[in-house]
Amino acid sequence: xxxxxxxxxxxxxxxxxxxxxxxxxxxxxxxxxxxxxxxxxxxxxxxxxxxxxxxxxxxxxxxxxxxxxxxxxxxxxxxxxxxxxxxxxxxxxxxxxxxxxxxxxxxxxxxxxxxxxxxxxxxxxxxxxxxxxxxxxxxxxxxxxxxxxxxxxxxxxxxxxxxxxxxxxxxxxxxxxxxxxxxxxxxxxxxxxxxxxxxxxxxxxxxxxxxxxxxxxxxxxxxxxxxxxxxxxxxxxxxxxxxxxxxxxxxxxxxxxxxxxxxxxxxxxxxxxxxxxxxxxxxxxxxxxxxxxxxxxxxxxxxxxxxxxxxxxxxxxxxxxxxxxxxxxxxxxxxxxxxxxxxxxxxxxxxxxxxxxxxxxxxxx
Numbered sequence: 001x002x003x004x005x006x007x008x009x010x011x012x013x014x015x016x017x018x019x020x021x022x023x024x025x026x027x028x029x030x031x032x033x034x035x036x037x038x039x040x041x042x043x044x045x046x047x048x049x050x051x052x053x054x055x056x057x058x059x060x061x062x063x064x065x066x067x068x069x070x071x072x073x074x075x076x077x078x079x080x081x082x083x084x085x086x087x088x089x090x091x092x093x094x095x096x097x098x099x100x101x102x103x104x105x106x107x108x109x110x111x112x113x114x115x116x117x118x119x120x121x122x123x124x125x126x127x128x129x130x131x132x133x134x135x136x137x138x139x140x141x142x143x144x145x146x147x148x149x150x151x152x153x154x155x156x157x158x159x160x161x162x163x164x165x166x167x168x169x170x171x172x173x174x175x176x177x178x179x180x181x182x183x184x185x186x187x188x189x190x191x192x193x194x195x196x197x198x199x200x201x202x203x204x205x206x207x208x209x210x211x212x213x214x215x216x217x218x219x220x221x222x223x224x225x226x227x228x229x230x231x232x233x234x235x236x237x238x239x240x241x242x243x244x245x246x247x248x249x250x251x252x253x254x255x256x257x258x259x260x261x262x263x264x265x266x267x268x269x270x271x272x273x274x275x276x277x278x279x280x281x282x283x284x285x286x287x288x289x290x291x292x293x294x295x296x297x298x299x300x301x302x303x304x305x306x307x308x309x310x311x312x313x314x315x316x317x318x319x320x321x322x323x324x325x326x327x328x329x330x331x332x333x334x335x336x337x338x339x340x341x342x343x344x345x346x347x348x349x350x351x352x353x354x355x356x357x358x359x360x361x362x363x364x365x
Contacts, residue, residue: 005036010108010137017133017164019104026089027102030116032109033084044095045128046088047103050117053088060088063119067150067178075174079115079148086116086148091126091157100129105147107136113144120149122157122185130159134173135166135195142170151179153187155210162190167197169226175202183210183239193229194222201230203260208235208242216245220338223255225284232260232290237270237300244272249338251278252285262292265300272301278308279337 006014006029019027026047029037039047053060070080087103107114122128136143145167153159159179167173179187187206206215217233235244246261263272278287289306311333319329 025099028087044092050086090121093123096127117148125156149177153181153185158186160188165193166195177204181213191219211239221250225254227255230258234262246274248276254284264294268299274304276306
């Protein structure tokens, strides 16, 4: 990835969301409204800007604002009126990419309002693994990020999409995502936000439109004091033998979290489960879990579990009796709580996430 236009300090920031500046795999990089790098086509995987895709392919318009409704809210409307590029990633039919594709959306200017539109297409029997890092420079305290993402998973295809956010205290963040999954397709979405943020609101929707299709949405959240996070996900099961899972792990050290989840079964013979768990580590923080299940046909099998609480004193005492200090015991419990198996992550990124969890666990827990 050519990041000659990015400073050394900015490169360090970017690496913290899993983007390797020395990586030679397909990649996209955007700073504010400017495209810094896009790979083009590499071994059957195309990575270009959305503007280039719309100019290059007449058929690209068939995917632009077809999954996400432009009239959803004021943020989708703003994204349409103030398009500042975004990425277009497509795996050709039958291509099973053995390498991760990196996509980085970076804000380097104070009070900048970044508005991007992304389209990701996995053609029939293809596979994509995408690591998306969205962040602000360490010295940029305030701004807005609006990100529209439309996913198209064709017959027998698979997309694993991991989004890691790293913002500062006065940022407002509004991702809007919809995925359409065809027969035997699979969509895995992982969302991680452990940094400062002023307000975050996102509610990705997955529509399982083809039989035997599968979706899994996982989110890991840490809300520090002053942060407000409203994060959820919805899986709509529209075809027989579809399966869905929503997993949420939320910790507050002083911020407010609303964890939403919705499973809607519209046909018979579908299975889905949702698990929302929250941990409150400060009297200044709050967590509200809102799980919803809607069954519109017989023979649906859907369930949910939600729990919000504190670290049990007995668990801390148990670990302390085995030689750990109170701080070490608390950190161990927090790390275990956040240790959700995230499918599709490469080992390098897993290690980086583990380091973040370790760091956060020690900050006064």
